[in-house]
Each structure stands twice: as C-alpha cells, then as structure tokens.
Amino acid sequence: MDDLRALVAYNRWANARVYEVCLGLDSAALRADAPGTTGSIERTLKHAVGVEDAFLALLRGQDPREALGPGATYYRRDLAWFFVRAEEIAFGFAALLGTADGELLSRPVHVPWFDREFAWRDCLLQALTHSLQHRTQICSVLGARGIEVPAVDYITMLDEAARQGD
Numbered sequence: 001m002d003d004l005r006a007l008v009a010y011n012r013w014a015n016a017r018v019y020e021v022c023l024g025l026d027s028a029a030l031r032a033d034a035p036g037t038t039g040s041i042e043r044t045l046k047h048a049v050g051v052e053d054a055f056l057a058l059l060r061g062q063d064p065r066e067a068l069g070p071g072a073t074y075y076r077r078d079l080a081w082f083f084v085r086a087e088e089i090a091f092g093f094a095a096l097l098g099t100a101d102g103e104l105l106s107r108p109v110h111v112p113w114f115d116r117e118f119a120w121r122d123c124l125l126q127a128l129t130h131s132l133q134h135r136t137q138i139c140s141v142l143g144a145r146g147i148e149v150p151a152v153d154y155i156t157m158l159d160e161a162a163r164q165g166d
Helices: 002-023 027-031 041-059 064-068 071-076 079-098 102-106 120-144 154-164
Strands: 108-111 116-119
Touching (some): 002 041, 002 079, 027 041, 041 071, 041 079, 108 120, 116 120
C-alpha cells in the first residue's frame, strides 16, 4: 500500500513539474505538432489528465462518461484548468488509498473501453504509468525544441522533500 501511495505522490509531483514548464510556453508551441505525442503538447497533457480522471471515476465506482461529461466539453477547457484538475485527481487517488485494504485492491473494476474487468490496483497503476508515458513524450519534445526539461526522477522528488524537511 505504501508503494501505491508513493507512486500517487510522485505522479502528482512530476505532473506539476511538467505542467509548470508547459504553462510557460506560448500557445503556438503548445499546439504545434509534436511527433511522438498525442498530436501536440497541449493535447497530450489534456489526454493524460483525462485518462487519470476517467480511472479515478472508475475507482470510485462511477461511469467515467457521466463523471467527466461530454468529451468535447471536457477537453475544451484551458490548460490551466487541467493543471488544477491533475492536482485534484491526485488528492482523489490519495483519499481512496487512505481507505483501501487488500479486498478493495483486488476488487474487479469494469473498464468500458476494454469491455472487461481489471483489479482495482491495476486500474490505479494504469492511470499512473499512462501519465508517466506521456510526461516522457512531452519531455522529449521539449528537449528537442531546446527547452529545459524538468528533472522528474523519483529520487529527485525524495531529495527535494528531504531538503525541505517534508
């Protein structure tokens, strides 16, 4: 359970670091085609948060289509909204883990886009590793464009926390 909590904390921290860099980019850089991503930096960031949001809904026992609303409306929001939403999702995952036990972790969750069930734990891991994949893509694009890439290693997060006395 502690490993899952650590991954949720890491995901929140790493998302924030990448978002901080991306929110400083102009709209042309955010919307430019970015090979290796989901179309553009902006679209990839929104997609990653959308998937986390959908899995949070599933883990809460909700239908993601109802919880998130129409995709066109959800993804029309500005990038700053997604930054805030990523934080809220992280706190949502942490809250769920605060009440989780072995039974919950193994509970089956129906994932509609696969039309099959996966363990609750695996759904959480999917949300977190999916975001990791997209952060990596974005950092590669940033670096290729000559933009300083944020350090997002797990150990860097631990070092920063130790230096801040957390």
